[in-house]
Amino acid sequence: MDQLETMTCSRCGGSGHFSYNQIHGTRCYGCNGTGKKYTKRGAAAAKFLSDLRSIPAEQFKVGDLILYQGISHSKFVRITSVEVSRAKDQGCYSGDGEYQQVKIQCEGGYGAYYRPGNLVRKGCGAEMKSEQLRQALAFQATLTKNGTPRKRAT
Ligand SMILES: [Zn+2]
Known part of the structure; x- marks a missing residue:
């Protein structure tokens, strides 16, 4: 297998369409209109890859x-500054009233604040990506159909 494992979406039977609603039109939200879904094993490998x-x-x-994640679209943007600072609690967090934040600014006016330790997708070259996919596929191969690690034969 050279890709993450998918199966036909059971909601729409693989057509990608389902009954009309105002938000999604006829796009099936079980599969986001693709007609396919990750199997449990494929989903676990996709998480690993992410x-x-x-x-x-x-x-x-x-x-x-x-990866900048907007409301309607997401895309990779190049970082122009990274700044870790302490900020005053605006009532969102408990604790000592201050917390650390990471301010990342990017080309094109994109920017966002993160908490230290927040995992964010990083863009990388095609070579790196195929190596990462290879690792995810190797990981997938160690999983059972339910997406859990296969018991090691002794
Ligand atoms: Zn579907």
């Missing part, structure tokens, strides 16, 4: 690509 491609916010450097 973690592999993510690093804590504070480890990003100027020049890295970071």
Whole structure:
């Protein structure tokens, strides 16, 4: 198998369409209109791959690509500054009234605040991506159909 394991979406039977609603039109939300879904094993491997491609916010450097997740679209943008600072609690967090934040600014006016330790997707080259996929596929191969690690034969 050379890709993450998928199966036909049972909600729409693989057509990608389902009954009309105002938000999604006829796009099936079981599969996001693709007609396919990850199997449990494929989903576990996809999570593994996503973690592999993510690093804590504070480890990003100027020049890295970071995934900006907007409301309607997401895309990779190049970082122009990374700043770790302490901020006053605005009532969102409990504790000593201050917390650390990572402010990342990017080309094109994109920017966001993260908590240290937050995992964020990092952009990388095609070679790195295929190596990461290879690792995810190797991981997938160790899982049972239910997406749990296979018991090691003794
Ligand atoms: Zn579907």
